[in-house]
Amino acid sequence: xxxxxxxxxxxxxxxxxxxxxxxxxxxxxxxxxxxxxxxxxxxxxxxxxxxxxxxxxxxxxxxxxxxxxxxxxxxxxxxxxxxxxxxxxxxxxxxxxxxxxxxxxxxxxxxxxxxxxxxxxxxxxxxxxxxxxxxxxxxxxxxxxxxxxxxxxxxxxxxxxxxxxxxxxxxxxxxxxxxxxxxxxxxxxxxxxxxxxxxxxxxxxxxxxxxxxxxxxxxxxxxxxxxxxxxxxxxxxxxxxxxxxxxxxxxxxxxxxxxxxxxxxxxxxxxxxxxxxxxxxxxxxxxxxxxxxxxxxxxxxxxxxxxxxxxxxxxxxxxxxxxxxxxxxx
Amino acid sequence: xxxxxxxxxxxxxxxxxxxxxxxxxxxxxxxxxxxxxxxxxxxxxxxxxxxxxxxxxxxxxxxxxxxxxxxxxxxxxxxxxxxxxxxxxxxxxxxxxxxxxxxxxxxxxxxxxxxxxxxxxxxxxxxxxxxxxxxxxxxxxxxxxxxxxxxxxxxxxxxxxxxxxxxxxxxxxxxxxxxxxxxxxxxxxxxxxxxxxxxxxxxxxxxxxxxxxxxxxxxxxxxxxxxxxxxxxxxxxxxxxxxxxxxxxxxxxxx
Numbered sequence: 001x002x003x004x005x006x007x008x009x010x011x012x013x014x015x016x017x018x019x020x021x022x023x024x025x026x027x028x029x030x031x032x033x034x035x036x037x038x039x040x041x042x043x044x045x046x047x048x049x050x051x052x053x054x055x056x057x058x059x060x061x062x063x064x065x066x067x068x069x070x071x072x073x074x075x076x077x078x079x080x081x082x083x084x085x086x087x088x089x090x091x092x093x094x095x096x097x098x099x100x101x102x103x104x105x106x107x108x109x110x111x112x113x114x115x116x117x118x119x120x121x122x123x124x125x126x127x128x129x130x131x132x133x134x135x136x137x138x139x140x141x142x143x144x145x146x147x148x149x150x151x152x153x154x155x156x157x158x159x160x161x162x163x164x165x166x167x168x169x170x171x172x173x174x175x176x177x178x179x180x181x182x183x184x185x186x187x188x189x190x191x192x193x194x195x196x197x198x199x200x201x202x203x204x205x206x207x208x209x210x211x212x213x214x215x216x217x218x219x220x221x222x223x224x225x226x227x228x229x230x231x232x233x234x235x236x237x238x239x240x241x242x243x244x245x246x247x248x249x250x251x252x253x254x255x256x257x258x259x260x261x262x263x264x265x266x267x268x269x270x271x272x273x274x275x276x277x278x279x280x281x282x283x284x285x286x287x288x289x290x291x292x293x294x295x296x297x298x299x300x301x302x303x304x305x306x307x308x309x310x311x312x313x314x315x316x317x318x319x320x321x322x323x324x325x326x327x328x329x330x
Numbered sequence: 331x332x333x334x335x336x337x338x339x340x341x342x343x344x345x346x347x348x349x350x351x352x353x354x355x356x357x358x359x360x361x362x363x364x365x366x367x368x369x370x371x372x373x374x375x376x377x378x379x380x381x382x383x384x385x386x387x388x389x390x391x392x393x394x395x396x397x398x399x400x401x402x403x404x405x406x407x408x409x410x411x412x413x414x415x416x417x418x419x420x421x422x423x424x425x426x427x428x429x430x431x432x433x434x435x436x437x438x439x440x441x442x443x444x445x446x447x448x449x450x451x452x453x454x455x456x457x458x459x460x461x462x463x464x465x466x467x468x469x470x471x472x473x474x475x476x477x478x479x480x481x482x483x484x485x486x487x488x489x490x491x492x493x494x495x496x497x498x499x500x501x502x503x504x505x506x507x508x509x510x511x512x513x514x515x516x517x518x519x520x521x522x523x524x525x526x527x528x529x530x531x532x533x534x535x536x537x538x539x540x541x542x543x544x545x546x547x548x549x550x551x552x553x554x555x556x557x558x559x560x561x562x563x564x565x566x567x568x569x570x571x572x573x574x575x576x577x578x579x580x581x582x583x584x585x
Contacts, residue, residue: 223396
């Protein structure tokens with residue numbers, strides 16, 4: 001766990017220094033701590049602005065988003081007892097993507113964009129709940145299928161929005177936003193998303209052992225006195241909050257919620273008391289690193305989802321083969 | 331204590347059972363027997379509250395020590411974690427297992443003779459070992475009602491013996507109401523006080539094992555003749571009782 005924390009700190013510091021305009025690490029540290037530690041100001045105003053106004057909020061948003069997505073993924077994978085589940089499975093991402101695309105289509109940005117993305121994310125979750133509830137009961141397998149149905153519907157609606165969008169103005173904006181980027185990160189944006197992400201993260205952290213309880217299985221948990229439906233909805237709402245907020249500020253960032261909990265599980269084991277916070281730290285570090293790569297490896301920024309998939313897919317394949325081999329060798 | 335009053339369950343237009351009265355007080359053990367498809371599982375699910383009753387009433391405690399046929403263990407928890415988790419379930423959303431929870435879990439594992447496996451992965455155990463762990467989990471919840479879904483049916487003879495011994499010791503202690511479904515009449519005869527034989531939707535027989543588990547009743551239940559035999563055991567004072575199905579001799583029922 002400590003190692004994950006150090007990794008995150010190192011990634012954030014490196015992220016502050018790296019970029020089109022490279023700033024040496026000691027200078028970054030001096031800029032950050034100038035109010036606390038007496039230092040001689042030997043850096044330019046531009047350097048300070050880049051660090052405090054451009055890169056700092058961006059890195060914080062990346063870290064928060066990575067932590068939120070990874071925690072959501074870890075919790076969902078536990079509740080569904082399925083390591084292939086990710087926040088996307090509940091249709092929340094697709095719903096939020098539609099909300100955001102719709103807002104851009106009508107020329108909105110900023111608060112309206114975030115609000116619309118978030119609102120449609122919640123709407124998607126409610127639809128999933130409605131579809132999956134049969135005769136007053138909601139079974140785990142039905143939720144997954146309902147999530148796929150609702151997700152597919154909203155994905156189609158996103159395509160429809162793109163189809164009617166103006167190819168000269170709103171279409172590129174929609175496509176760019178959908179592929180995910182922290183380029184628009186500013187302090188006000190961070191403040192917009194941070195409360196929702198914080199609520200989701202704190203909630204998931206406090207409820208982390210409940211994931212173990214729910215992962216016993218619906219029937220067993222019920223017989224031991226757990227209100228399975230109610231508890232599961234509390235998790236879904238927290239996941240909707242976290243995922244919706246991330247999609248709202250950064251677009252659809254895939255793979256983090258799927259790959260990171262998986263990797264963390266291989267290192268710290270399956271107990272969610274440790275797995276949930278470990279996933280948060282690892283997810284935050286992962287997304288900060290990905291975002292730093294996105295804005296440094298080429299002249300123009302690479303969309304996040306492209307990088308998370310290009311790095312995530314092979315890593316996931318490796319993890320899959322390794323855990324499969326462990327199973328066979330036992 | 332678990333109770334059904336005039337209970338019935340209907341799927342579509344088909345009744346699975348009707349007018350069923352059932353009571354399992356603490357200190358007694360009840361075996362539920364019936365052929366495949368006669369509604370044993372539905373009855374069990376109704377008792378546990380997983381299946382809504384179409385008619386009638388159910389009185390069940392908040393916590394039931396349910397022992398499924400095989401647990402959801404593919405996540406990789408250790409045996410000890412699985413047992414302790416059952417204990418935390420009732421205690422609210424933010425509850426975490428404490429040291430005393432793990433003490434109770436260890437005690438329950440000793441009870442079923444599985445303490446050696448405490449730190450093994452649950453999903454790497456054999457079927458027999460898993461069922462014993464799940465029984466330990468049910469005991470650890472502190473529930474006074476234990477409901478077992480076809481326990482020991484899929485176990486080898488040695489593991490059946492281990493499982494039955496644990497159930498027998500719980501029964502002799504008199505601290506639990508024990509209900510179980512089974513396909514093995516001999517298990518029922520061995521560890522149950524009462525037996526419930528499900529002949530049909532409203533046709534059943536419930537009573538002390540010695541009165542209900544007769545050759546004629548079991549033959550009627552499965553449509554297959556059986557013989558109850560006593561075997562003398564060399565150095566044992568108590569003769570062993572076996573219920574032997576006469577496979578391939580259905581025509582004997584008519585006589």
